[in-house]
Amino acid sequence: METTALDAERPAALDPASEIGRKAALYLATVGVVVALDVYSKWKVERSLTLYDPVPVIGDFFRLTYIFNRGAAFGLHLGDSSRFIFLGLAVLAVAVLFFMYRTTPWSDRLRLFAIASVTGGAIGNLLDRIRSDRGVVDFLDFGIGSVRWPVFNVADIAVTVGALLLAISLWKEEQRNEPQEQSGPADA
Numbered sequence: 001m002e003t004t005a006l007d008a009e010r011p012a013a014l015d016p017a018s019e020i021g022r023k024a025a026l027y028l029a030t031v032g033v034v035v036a037l038d039v040y041s042k043w044k045v046e047r048s049l050t051l052y053d054p055v056p057v058i059g060d061f062f063r064l065t066y067i068f069n070r071g072a073a074f075g076l077h078l079g080d081s082s083r084f085i086f087l088g089l090a091v092l093a094v095a096v097l098f099f100m101y102r103t104t105p106w107s108d109r110l111r112l113f114a115i116a117s118v119t120g121g122a123i124g125n126l127l128d129r130i131r132s133d134r135g136v137v138d139f140l141d142f143g144i145g146s147v148r149w150p151v152f153n154v155a156d157i158a159v160t161v162g163a164l165l166l167a168i169s170l171w172k173e174e175q176r177n178e179p180q181e182q183s184g185p186a187d188a
Contacts, residue, residue, distance in 0.1 A: 019105075019106040022106055023101070023104075023106050023112060026109065026112050026113065026116065027101055027112060027115070027116045027119075028116075029116075030113055030116035030117060030120060031116050031119050031120040031123065032120070033120070034116075034117060034119075034120025034121055034123075034124060034154070034155070034158040035120050035123050035124050035127075037154050038120070038121070038124030038125075038153060038154040038155040038158070039124065039127065041139070041153065041154045042124075042128065042137040042139075042153065042154075045064070045066050045137060045139045046066070046137060049064060049065075049066040049139065050066065051066050051067070051068075052065070052066065052067060053065070053066070054141060060143075060144060060145065061142065061143070061144060062140075062141070062142055063141040063142075064139050064140070064141065065138075065139060065141040065151055066137070066138075066139050067137075067138050067139070067151050068132075068134040068135040068136065068137060068138070069135045069136045069137075069138045069151070070082050070083060070134070070135035070136075071086070071135070083129055083133060083135070086129060087126065087129045087130065090122050090123075090125065090126040090129065091126065093118075093122050094119055094122050094123060094126070097115050097118055097119045097122070098119070100115050101115045101116070101119070108169060108173075110165055110168065110169045110172075111165075111166060111169035111170075113162075113165065114162045114163070114164075114165035114166035114168075114169055115162070115166065116162070117158045117159070117161055117162030117165065118158065118159050118162035118163055118166065119162075120155070120158050120162075121154075121155040121156065121157070121158030121159035121160075121162065122155070122159060123155075124153075124154065124155030124158070125153075125155045125156070125159075136153065136155075137153060138150075138151040138152050138153045138156070139151065139153060140152050140153060140157075
């Protein structure tokens, strides 16, 4: 059988074992880096900063403010049971994300990276909830004067960026799957 120019331009398909290995490497590396950065940054903050004492980095606009957040993103709080509710939701989210990872093909690396980023962030904050009843360590503080964004951490960044990338990936898939509109009949 002859090889045509078209065949030479087509990328070689990965065998299934190689695809699984590459997916696992991307997933584990991304999750690992996010968790490591999150854990290290929180460890450093807990040893370097005083609780609730803002340290200006770029004037009043960006400060490092060591706090504990017993709720979820943006200060969402569900009372005394918040820790256990958010702990359970995080475990459920990690399980759902792992299922999404398993069903995502290697060809959609943006989605794989997005899923791994959200997973790493969820695990980072989950570790805080497991180790302490005080809540999640947050320290990145942006705003002007009394108008401030809720204080957040590296895990929150990974979840937010990952969620945005996941939305883009899903939107792109939807665009690819939309049926092409057919043009009207050609003029004779």
